[in-house]
Amino acid sequence: QAASKYTKPVNIVRADRHPGVGMTGGASWTKNWLTFDNSYYTKFKESMEDEHLLWFPTDEALHTDPGFKPHFERYARDQQAFFEDYAKAHKKLSEIGAEFDPPGGLKVRFRPPECGIQRRQAELRAARDELKDLISKKNCAPILVRLAWHDSGTFDKRINGWPSCGGANGGIRLDPELKMGANAGLSKAIDYLTPIAADHHVSWADLIQLASATAIEMCGGPKIDMIYGRHSIANPEECAAPKSREGFGDNAGLPDALPPFGCRSATPA
Numbered sequence: 001q002a003a004s005k006y007t008k009p010v011n012i013v014r015a016d017r018h019p020g021v022g023m024t025g026g027a028s029w030t031k032n033w034l035t036f037d038n039s040y041y042t043k044f045k046e047s048m049e050d051e052h053l054l055w056f057p058t059d060e061a062l063h064t065d066p067g068f069k070p071h072f073e074r075y076a077r078d079q080q081a082f083f084e085d086y087a088k089a090h091k092k093l094s095e096i097g098a099e100f101d102p103p104g105g106l107k108v109r110f111r112p113p114e115c116g117i118q119r120r121q122a123e124l125r126a127a128r129d130e131l132k133d134l135i136s137k138k139n140c141a142p143i144l145v146r147l148a149w150h151d152s153g154t155f156d157k158r159i160n161g162w163p164s165c166g167g168a169n170g171g172i173r174l175d176p177e178l179k180m181g182a183n184a185g186l187s188k189a190i191d192y193l194t195p196i197a198a199d200h201h202v203s204w205a206d207l208i209q210l211a212s213a214t215a216i217e218m219c220g221g222p223k224i225d226m227i228y229g230r231h232s233i234a235n236p237e238e239c240a241a242p243k244s245r246e247g248f249g250d251n252a253g254l255p256d257a258l259p260p261f262g263c264r265s266a267t268p269a
Contacts, residue, residue, distance in 0.1 A: 004027040005052040006030075015036065027054050029047055036216055036219035091225055093152045093168075097155035097162070098230045102229060107227055119201075120228075130199065131196065131214045132218060135214065140192055143189045145216065147190070147208055148213075151168055154166030163238045169231065169232060169233045170233060174233070175236055176240075176241065182254035193211060205232040209228075
């Protein structure tokens with residue numbers, strides 16, 4: 001699929017109003033696809049009516065479902081409320097299934113090094129600096145967010161024990177997960193992060209989540225109160241198998257954007 005009307009490089013869609021490189025293919029839900037704001041909620045009619053924008057059955061469900069519709073309307077009225085709720089949800093998703101060292105995770109304040117700062121915090125800061133440069137040059141924020149969501153998305157609360165429960169464990173970089181249909185195209189994101197992983201003593205599980213949080217902030221979104229120290233799985237045998245989630249047909253439970261959905265339902269509801 002070729003780039004859409006709005007994802008071509010001629011459009012100014014970044015939050016800082018700098019030119020973007022666009023995408024070689026694909027479409028977006030909003031016109032300013034490199035700006036994190038509440039326009040998905042305020043301008044949803046544009047997405048529904050404009051053939052150059054995406055609007056899936058899952059989007060329609062969010063807009064019409066009696067349980068979620070009040071939130072949809074609230075976020076349209078109040079961007080700050082959307083930012084606050086999003087930041088909490090993002091943080092929670094980044095931690096599910098993760099095994100931390102130390103057990104409570106590692107807080108990192110991204111500011112110049114202070115006397116006695118731990119080496120791991122310094123490595124995270126340095127990795128974040130490289131990520132900011134990468135995101136600015138490549139305009140790759142969306143794919144880095146998708147990578148982190150899909151790394152976390154294999155989590156199954158019915159399964160006890162790490163890493164079989166899935167979640168934010170860096171498994172998406174390994175072939176059994178990376179080659180799932182739901183993860184199509186994410187090898188590009190792994191390629192973006194590989195040099196940074198080689199330069200810094202930061203686990204893949206942490207790097208993937210750090211990249212996502214940094215991407216949201218750089219696109220004008222909220223600063224997310226993240227914790228780090230995640231262990232990464234070491235080999236493909238530890239990955240969540242595609243058909244390992246009871247009730248889901250494939251993709252280890254990762255959702256599909258179009259029917260048939262992972263649970264084999266014909267509708268997003």
